[in-house]
Structure formats: C-alpha cells, structure tokens
Amino acid sequence: MAPRRIVLALLTLISLVQIVITQTGIDLKNLYDELMNKRKYQKVTPPYESLKEAITVRVAFHLHGINSLDDVEGKLATTAHLTLEWQDAFLTWNRKDFSNISYIYMPQNEVWKPDVSLNNGFTKLKELGDDVIQVTVMNTGKVIWNPMEVFETKCDINITKFPFDTQVCKLIFRLWTLQPQDVKFKLNEPVTLHLDTYEENSVWDLHSANIVLENGNFIVLLSLNRRPEYYLLTLICPIILLSLLDIFTFVIPVDSGEKMGYSMTAYLAFAVFLTIIRSSLPINSRTTSYLAVFVVSLLVKGTAIVVVTAVQVRLHHRRNDKDLPRCLRHFIRFSRWIRACFTTRVKPQTDNVNNQESNIDVHNSQHLPASKKESSKLPLDERSEDEEEEKNDMYTWANACAALDGFFFCFFFVAAFFMTIIFFCGISLNTASLY
Template identity: 40%
Template sequence: MDSDIQLTLTTGLLIRLENVQQVINGQSGSDVTNLLTALFTTNSYDKRVRPKTDQTSATTVDLDLYLVGINDINEIEGKLTTTAFLHLGWIDEFLVWSPPSYGGIGYFYIPQSDIWKPDITLENGFSKLKELGNSFINAAVTMNGQVFWKPFEVFETKCSLDTKYFPFDKQTCKLSFVVWSSGIEDVNVTLWNNGINLDYYEENSEWTVLSTAHIEASDASESRVVFSLNIERNSAYYIMNIIIPVILLSFLNVLTFALPADSGEKISQCITVFLSFSVFLTIVNAELPKTSGSIVGYYLIFQLAMGTIVITITVLQLRLHHRKDPVPPSVIKIIKCLPFNRIAAVNSTDKNKVENIQIKNTERDDVDCETETTWSDVVSSIDFVMFWTALGIVMIATIVVLTILSSH
C-alpha cells in the first residue's frame, strides 16, 4: 500500500515538473500555433510589404559569406564555381511579440517563402538571375523581429583570369551581391561581422586561398557588397608532370651534337626526341591553360623550335660529312674563327693516321690545312660548338623562365 502511495506521489511530481518545464521553454504546440496565428492571421502579415513601420526609412540587411569550397575554375569561359552560403539578417518590425504571452517562446522557424526577404542576387553571376535559397530552407525569427536567413548555393561567377604565370599564377575573383529591384533608399545591404568566413571551408587540391577581402560598393541608386577571393594555383603537380619532363627532353635534344656522324644514330636521336616531345605535348595538352599569353606556352614553343633547329643542323651536317671534295679555304677560315673549334689535321703522307690538334689564334694564319682538313673534321667542329651553344641557350632560357615564374 505504501509503495502505491509513493508511486502516485512520484508520478504527480514528475507531471508537475514537466508542465513547468514546458511553460518555461515554450514547448507547447498550442502556444506556437497561437503565436503564428497572431502574427500572420490576426495582424494580417503580408510578405509583399517591406517590414518597416516607417516606409520612408530603409531596411538594413547585414550580410556575411561562408565559403564551403572552390569547385572549379574555367580559364576559357572565365568562370569561378564555388559552394557557399550567405548569412543574412534584418529586423522585421511586423514579427515582434512578447514571449510571456505565448508560453515563453523566444524564437521560431518558418519557411523562407512565408516572410519578406530582400531581393539580393549575385550581380556578376554566370547564369540568369534567380532567387537565393530554396523552398525547404527555413528562416529563424526572434521575439524582437530579428530574422536570420542562410541560403545555400553553388555560385558561378564571372572572373577575369590571367594565366601568364601558369602554373605559379595567382587570381583574384569577386562575388558581388546587389539588391536588384529595390533602391538604396528602401533596402541597404551592409557587411556584417566577418565578411568572408572560412570556418566551413574545405581545401581544394588545385587552388589555395591566400586572402579574402570585402567592401561595401554601394552607389547612389543601388546597394551592393563585393567579396574578393585571392587564390593561388598549387604548382607542384605541374612542375613534376610538365616542366621537369620538358627540361629533361630538351637536354636529350642537345645530346644529339655529342654523337659522332659516323655512328649512324645522329638523325635517329634528334627525330626520336622531337617525336617524344610532340607526343608528350599531346598528352599534357588537357592540363595546359587554353588561353594565350602563358610564359610556359612560349617556353614549350621555344623547345619545339629548338628541336626543329637541331634536326635541320643535323641533316646539313650529315650532308657535309659524306662530301668527298676538298674543303674550300674560306670554310676552313670560318671554322677556325669559331670559338672552341677542334680541327682534325690529317697527315697527307699517311691518311690512315689522324691526330687531333688545337691551333692557337696567333698561329692560325700560318698553318696550311687545305690538304689536312676534311669535311668530317668540319662536322666535328660544328658538333663541338653547337653542343655547348645549344646547351647554354637551353640552360639560360630555362633558368630565366623558372625565375620569372617563381618570383611572381
């Protein structure tokens, strides 16, 4: 019997505590219904009316941008695609109530389509203008009329891209939000607390956010807020898969001049390297920017031109190498004037023995090599000079290009 009485007392106490808690937290469904009825039916709330008692004063809308991720950057179309959501807040003077009159309710959520919203849109969007958010997104309304709205979007923004310093390029893209229909005297959009917030940002494998900026760029007739993203391309992938292979192929191209003409592999070497370079460009073409003006693009054209020059010189060398007529004195003098030349002097009495000699500049005019110098010697001298010349040109061009790109 005592246990039954104790159970009854305990149950009654729990019911009373639950009722008190329900009143304090405003969790009664009837209280919420009464509140919504009073605001939207009794007070005849009309979302077409700007929520300002004094219609001559502007409604101030505060705005922040929460960047979630950078999806894609299209160089050809000049398009930046980002995932983000806006955090907007304003005072709706028609949605104000006294919490004690409705069970202590301090706030409620309501679909965005049921209340007044500012006609804010992405001014520099890539597609047609559309309403922010979606029908399933709710706005939070507090007892003093403060409205919080967080529309989530995938923004496609026009962005002028400069790929001159690819793959070390840095880009600045802007997202401009403007009040499209209402004038600044009716709706004034301003920055809130953080501008661009990166708390929810997920790193992109290709692009890194360096910094952000935001300004209020309102004019006499329109109210707008502009957010800027300063981003940098991650260059490691392009260095490993494009720049370094091109540099290695360029040195293989120069090694053509190190092969003797008698080996029979000279022309095969330069053509093979040239074809390898052409096939490589075809493979990596999808990774290169499709716009003109890239320094890397000019560098690739330079390497392609070097391959063409090497093939041309090699063909001429082989043509000279197989000539049987004597070398004209004028050609000998030209060869002797070349820096670092090496002339193979052939003994006229024993042409089976060949001795390589270096002739000093002061002795060149006194030596008669008309019967000692062959076309093979001329080709050998051209090889020696062209090897160091081509190597120097390739190294200087590579160092200059990498210095310009990395110092940007």
C-alpha cells in the same frame, strides 16, 4: 500553536515552489495565428519602422569550399551560404503573452525578405535559397536568413604565369529591384567572412578572402593560388629533360650513321609529348602563358638542331678537293687548341737516349764523306714534308664537322639553360609582384 506551525510550514513550501510555465505546440499555433491571421501579415509589404529610414540588412559570408575553376569557360563554382539579418516591425510579440516563446521558425517564402541575387552568376537569375530553408524570427522582430547555394560565377582568368598563377574572382551580390534609399547592405561586424567550415581544394589554394561594399553591392573577393606540384612533375620536368636530350645529337659522330636518326627520334619524342600534354595547357586567347612560349622556344630549338644536323651530314661527305672557308679553318684550329688545353700529354722518357743518339750521329758524321752527310739530312726533309701533309690533312670537311659538333653542343646547351632560367625568373618576378 500547532495550527500556526502548520501554516508557517505551508507558506515556506509555497515560497520554495517555482511556478513553471510549459510551452506547448498550442502556444506556437496561437503565436503563428496571431502574426499571420489576426495581424494579417503581408510578405509583400516592406517592414519599415519609419518610411524615412532604409531597412538595414546585415550580411556575412560563410565559405564551405572551392569546387572547381574552369580555365576555358572562366567559371568558378563555390559552396557557401549567406547570413542576412534585418528588423521586421510586423513580426514582434510579447514573450509573456505566449508562454515565454522567444523565437519561431517560418518558411522563407512566408515572410518579407530582400531580393538579393548573384549579379555575376553563370546561370539564369534566380532568388537565393530554397523552399526547404526556414528563417528564424525573434520576438524583437529580428529575422535571420541563411540561404545556402552552389554559386557558379564568372571569373576573369589570367594564365600568364600558369602553373604558378593566382586568380582573383568575385562574387557580386546586389539588390535587384530595391533602391539604396529603401534597403541597404551593412557588414555584420565583427566577423563578416567565416572560414570555420572551409575544406581545401586539391587544385586551388585559398590565399586570401575579403568582403567589401561597393556601389550598394556586397562583393566577396577570393584570391586563389594554383597548386603547381602536379604540373611540375608531369609537365615541366619532362619538357626540360626532352629539351636536353636532343642536344646530345652533337656527341654522336657522323661516321656512326646514327646521328641523323637520333636527332629525328628526339625531335619526334618531343613533338609526341606535346600532343599528350596539350590537354593540360589552359586554352585562352586573351592572355598567353609563359609556359606556352617556353615550349614553343624549345620546339624551335629542336627544329634548328635537326636542320643543323642535316647540314653537317651533308658537309661531312663533301669531297676534300674543295677548299674550306676561312671561318671553318678557324673553327678547326680553335677546337684543337681547346682539346690541347684540356688534354694531358705524357712526355716520353727518351730524351737522354735521343741526345746520345744525336751526339753519336754528329760525331760519326764528322768522319763521313759529303755524300753520306747529305744522305743523313734526308729524314729531316721527309719529316718536314710529312708535317706539311699532316697540316693540309687537318683542314678537311670531316674535321670541320667535328669542330662544329663541339660548338653547337655548347651553343644549344647554353641556349636551353638561359631559356629555362628566363622562364622561371619571369614567373617568380611576376608572382612576387602580386604580394
């Protein structure tokens, strides 16, 4: 009985023991020798399973970041890598024959790979990846290639809505030599575009990204929105403030002697600021930005203000013996009517006193001789003559210039207001039409 129990115990232990096969470097060496030497693998031979079927290359795009977008050169620089997968019929093995090895790594230049290249690259044509990049080969023949690059591509820049513009750039990948009947692209479902490792750019915001297959090419579409906060604070706000500053030229009276000097100072300040911000404006002759048109319009307004101010100073010192044109007389009357509407007059409380004095004068005038009565009418005649002289003195060149100050202040203020509104409304309408 004892030997039987010992045998049963040994059998139980043997059944519990699991045989573990240890993978060593020798196994990898044998597998590599089997694939490359014994089978005489040739990387120049396309790994067709059947010559009647094209090799399907599944593609996916991993975007890591937007490096820069040059407005002048029209160059987009992005950091990304591709994931390319295909079946290689010559790189398969049985896992049981090689210590259960399911995959190996091989340099990308030692296996066959599709001649994928960037079609709209900004530099010379070259193959993707680098010598340090390796491919993953599965025992089923599946090959996974992840070439990483800093892609520099051409991008058609439209600066019409600068700095609220949206640029749509393309990365076009194509098979340079292989024909569609030999090798074809297919999107690697369910996720084709990966943004897990994407890092935001300080100037450009990634609005949307998409991948399409078109004419056998693999195209990545990137929609980029420019961040306008910097340009609003350093560009647009100072321009608007300087455009309002030169309008207050018409608040300064001509007699102060500073009117012409102030207008020239405001105009030169605007011109000097334009030379400073010139480097911030994108250079592009194919499209014209609304901001450039807005700045030129404000510059024309400032030039008109300087010209009008010079003419006003000239007219102010004109002799009064020359009659005023009828239009200037209308301006003077209109300006006085406006002042009367917005000016509150305080009526003196002397009506009772004046009535009493007038009653006394009338009562006394009844007892005065005719000569005295005629003499009492002289002050009234003199008053009417003074009113006529005052009326004539109202139509002077100095008063005409003062009336024109109010008119031009309102005119140029309204012009600057509408130019600003048109600029922002035009940008907002065109931006909204994109979405």
